[in-house]
Amino acid sequence: MSNALAFLLRLAGTERIRLLLSCVCSAVSSLCALIPFVVVYRIAELVLADSIDAAAIGRLILIALIAVLFRFALMGISSMLAHAAAFRVLYDLRVRLIDKLGKLPLGFFGEQHSGRLKKVISDDVERIESFIAHHLPDLTASVVTPIITAIYLFTVDWRLAIAALLPVPAAFAVQLLMAARGKRSDDMKKMHDLSETMNGAIVEFVHAMPVIKSFNQTVHSFARYHDSVENYASLWTHIARKNTPLYVLYLLLLESGLLFILPAGLWMYERQAVTLPVLLLFLLLGVGLTTPLRQISTLSHMMQNNLESVRRIEAVLAEEEQKADEAGFRRPERYDIDFRQVRFSYGSREVLKGVQVKAEHGKVTAFVGPSGAGKSTAAQLIARFYDPSHGEIRLGGKDIRSYAPERLMDMVSFVFQDVPVISDTVFANLRMGKPDAELGELIHAAKAAQAHEFISTLPDGYDTLIGEGGISLSGGERQRLAIARAILKNAPVLILDEAFAFADAENESKIQEALSRLLQGKTVVVIAHRLSTIADADHIVVFDNGHIVGAGTHAELLEHCSLYSNMWQAHREAGEWSLTGEGGKVCLT
Numbered sequence: 001m002s003n004a005l006a007f008l009l010r011l012a013g014t015e016r017i018r019l020l021l022s023c024v025c026s027a028v029s030s031l032c033a034l035i036p037f038v039v040v041y042r043i044a045e046l047v048l049a050d051s052i053d054a055a056a057i058g059r060l061i062l063i064a065l066i067a068v069l070f071r072f073a074l075m076g077i078s079s080m081l082a083h084a085a086a087f088r089v090l091y092d093l094r095v096r097l098i099d100k101l102g103k104l105p106l107g108f109f110g111e112q113h114s115g116r117l118k119k120v121i122s123d124d125v126e127r128i129e130s131f132i133a134h135h136l137p138d139l140t141a142s143v144v145t146p147i148i149t150a151i152y153l154f155t156v157d158w159r160l161a162i163a164a165l166l167p168v169p170a171a172f173a174v175q176l177l178m179a180a181r182g183k184r185s186d187d188m189k190k191m192h193d194l195s196e197t198m199n200g201a202i203v204e205f206v207h208a209m210p211v212i213k214s215f216n217q218t219v220h221s222f223a224r225y226h227d228s229v230e231n232y233a234s235l236w237t238h239i240a241r242k243n244t245p246l247y248v249l250y251l252l253l254l255e256s257g258l259l260f261i262l263p264a265g266l267w268m269y270e271r272q273a274v275t276l277p278v279l280l281l282f283l284l285l286g287v288g289l290t291t292p293l294r295q296i297s298t299l300s301h302m303m304q305n306n307l308e309s310v311r312r313i314e315a316v317l318a319e320e321e322q323k324a325d326e327a328g329f330r331r332p333e334r335y336d337i338d339f340r341q342v343r344f345s346y347g348s349r350e351v352l353k354g355v356q357v358k359a360e361h362g363k364v365t366a367f368v369g370p371s372g373a374g375k376s377t378a379a380q381l382i383a384r385f386y387d388p389s390h391g392e393i394r395l396g397g398k399d400i401r402s403y404a405p406e407r408l409m410d411m412v413s414f415v416f417q418d419v420p421v422i423s424d425t426v427f428a429n430l431r432m433g434k435p436d437a438e439l440g441e442l443i444h445a446a447k448a449a450q451a452h453e454f455i456s457t458l459p460d461g462y463d464t465l466i467g468e469g470g471i472s473l474s475g476g477e478r479q480r481l482a483i484a485r486a487i488l489k490n491a492p493v494l495i496l497d498e499a500f501a502f503a504d505a506e507n508e509s510k511i512q513e514a515l516s517r518l519l520q521g522k523t524v525v526v527i528a529h530r531l532s533t534i535a536d537a538d539h540i541v542v543f544d545n546g547h548i549v550g551a552g553t554h555a556e557l558l559e560h561c562s563l564y565s566n567m568w569q570a571h572r573e574a575g576e577w578s579l580t581g582e583g584g585k586v587c588l589t
């Protein structure tokens with residue numbers, strides 16, 4: 001807890017002064033709220049005196065009015081200062097988080113992190129706002145008010161003050177017990193873990209909606225989402241059940257002040273040990289003395305929750321960044337890619353088991369093999385989506401880890417099978433390939449990628465908004481945009497992972513023609529299931545279960561690699577297949 005608090009204070013940085021002022025204003029404001037009670041006490045004294053001093057009563061009423069005005073003015077100032085500080089801290093925090101995410105390897109953004117990231121960036125950061133803007137000033141007031149009230153009451157009559165405070169130690173003991181139980185139980189951590197799982201499941205649920213709908217399933221059938229919502233609800237029920245008895249006891253003790261003040265006060269009044277105004281003052285202030293303490297309990301629960309959020313933000317900020325030892329960087333003359341005994345695991349599952357392969361500059365190297373053999377993973381390692389657990393990958397003779405990530409990304413273009421678009425215009429999407437590209441250059445690249453034709457049919461052509469909130473593009477259209485971006489980027493290394501999967505036969509040959517110009521003098525790695533598209537590659541590497549089981553030209557592999565020749569055979573047979581319906585049955589011919 002103290003670490004998270006220290007982190008929060010560091011985060012507050014220069015805003016600490018503003019926060020301190022906000023807390024001071026909040027404390028003074030709550031003290032102003034006490035003044036009208038004191039005024040009532042003083043007026044009662046004056047009224048019960050032998051001669052009524054109307055002028056003094058008038059002055060007291062004025063003081064009470066000013067105190068009320070001050071109270072609300074200070075509350076406003078405190079809230080303004082706290083909100084200003086909170087939003088500055090939030091702004092800095094969001095910038096730091098975005099900056100951090102930009103420096104993390106792309107593999108970090110895999111599906112298992114989506115819920116965690118959504119929660120940290122949106123929910124946890126928002127919690128910091130409530131903590132700084134509301135909880136800190138409120139907490140200060142809740143601590144300062146009872147202390148000052150108690151001191152004042154002691155100066156008026158120490159015996160009744162003790163009576164008013166009698167239940168407080170017992171209430172504190174219960175509060176400490178609740179805090180200790182909360183700490184031991186790890187409930188807050190569990191709650192945040194479940195919230196992350198739920199966030200991840202929601203993202204997955206939305207993505208899986210087409211499958212859910214097409215199979216006429218309900219939310220109950222989507223087990224991960226259903227279970228996470230249920231687990232979250234039952235954890236809260238469990239927390240409430242466990243804490244309610246102690247919380248009720250705590251409230252009971254806090255509210256029991258009257259049980260002590262009233263009998264003690266009346267007994268003393270009867271013996272003329274206190275005056276009526278003093279008894280009145282204790283009934284007004286003494287009974288309310290413990291009200292702020294009730295708020296402390298609620299706030300301390302919220303603080304535990306918020307500090308868990310702080311811990312999670314801290315954990316993202318502490319994620320290991322990709323670093324590079326770039327001393328004396330020089331662009332390589334050749335861009336050969338050299339895998340040297342590369343091993344890589346997702347968690348404990350090793351999917352590349354000592355891959356040794358070279359993709360030469362100026363040549364097209366194809367990765368082929370059965371599904372799940374590790375082709376895409378190997379290609380992704382070239383762009384440092386992940387780093388190998390053993391071995392190294394060299395680009396232009398140097399370990400890719402020695403290039404700064406942004407420099408490496410400058411040298412590598414990727415076209416995936418499933419290309420996301422950003423929700424912006426077609427122009428903006430294309431421009432990502434080359435931010436300073438001229439209009440003509442963008443259109444030229446779109447034409448080369450066979451994208452110009454479909455873009456021209458969009459309602460606003462190149463100015464059409466696409467992606468979320470705009471026009472949805474088909475898989476093939478998105479892929480052609482990605483190819484246009486790659487053409488614009490013109491990086492020396494080009495990785496095409498199932499880049500033609502959506503293209504129809506006519507477009508594929510046109511795109512290949514356009515690409516053949518782009519490929520000149522580059523290091524190209526192609527992954528394709530349709531073997532006919534890579535049969536002419538300079539070098540074909542056959543993957544199987546994380547190993548390389550063959551390498552060479554198409555002709556060499558047909559002769560020496562049984563897996564490749566089987567795959568080629570299967571590919572040719574598949575080319576002859578067609579789905580036909582015969583008498584209501586579907587069969588392969």
Ligand SMILES: Nc1ncnc2c1ncn2[C@@H]1O[C@H](COP(=O)(O)OP(=O)(O)OP(=O)(O)O)[C@@H](O)[C@H]1O
Nearest residue numbers: 110346351369370371372373374375376377378543
């Ligand atoms: N992000 C990931 N987390 C965990 N496992 C993964 C991840 N991505 C891939 N895998 C697993 O690693 C193995 C290799 O996957 P990879 O995508 O590299 O194979 P591939 O040869 O490209 O397959 P395909 O041809 O079907 O695309 C597979 O068993 C896959 O399930």
